[in-house]
Amino acid sequence: MRKTIASFAFATLFAAAALPAAAATDTWTIDKEHSTVSFQVRHFVTKVRGQFDAFQGSVRMDPQHPETGSVEFTIDAKSIDTDSPKRDEHLRSPDFFDVANNPQITFKSKKVVPLAAGRFAVGGTLTMRGVAREVTLPVEVLGAPPRTRGATCAPASPRR
Numbered sequence: 001m002r003k004t005i006a007s008f009a010f011a012t013l014f015a016a017a018a019l020p021a022a023a024a025t026d027t028w029t030i031d032k033e034h035s036t037v038s039f040q041v042r043h044f045v046t047k048v049r050g051q052f053d054a055f056q057g058s059v060r061m062d063p064q065h066p067e068t069g070s071v072e073f074t075i076d077a078k079s080i081d082t083d084s085p086k087r088d089e090h091l092r093s094p095d096f097f098d099v100a101n102n103p104q105i106t107f108k109s110k111k112v113v114p115l116a117a118g119r120f121a122v123g124g125t126l127t128m129r130g131v132a133r134e135v136t137l138p139v140e141v142l143g144a145p146p147r148t149r150g151a152t153c154a155p156a157s158p159r160r
Contacts, residue, residue, distance in 0.1 A: 024064055030057040030073070037075055050082035050091075052105075061112075069112040071122055075105040102129045107137075118142065 038051040057073035078099040080091050092099045109124035115138075123136045 025060060025062040025068070027058060027060045030055070030059070032056075048082060048087075050080060050088075052076065052079045053081055054079035057107075066114050066120060067112050069109075069120075071107065071109040071112075071124070073107040077103055077105050077128075096129075098129055107135075110134075 032055070035055075036051055037055050038049065040047050040049045042048075052075045054076035055074060057071065059069070059071050061069035077097045078092055080088050080097065082088055082091070091097055094101075097105075104127075106127045107124055109122050111123045113121040113123070115121055118141045120139045120141070121136050122139050123134065125132050126135045127133075
């Protein structure tokens, strides 16, 4: 497996419960029952897929002023699962995620830019393996509780 992570995708489906919030701003927590954090990397002539099983996050948004919204997300790096225990241990090692020294992968947004109805560019800091990079994640909101369940798909391509 290449040492460079060529593609890292967050695919997050959330059916979130509203928390108390000020004015018209709603805050949701990511619901693990309806969410996944997955990735895919190229390995020679195939693609290796995996996911992180432990994560948490929140989304804050005012539908009338989406540019004031924010996203915070934390992944437990040791929860990596590629359906291969030997590979997972290697990915936890200093060769890749170095979970002993860098137990978390985090994303904290700095800006939300509306692009079209339900589509946004969310810019922020992605920190992986102790390296922080500014990334912009394309996001599509398919709905929001309580009317419907929401969906967010945010692919990114960080390199270490």
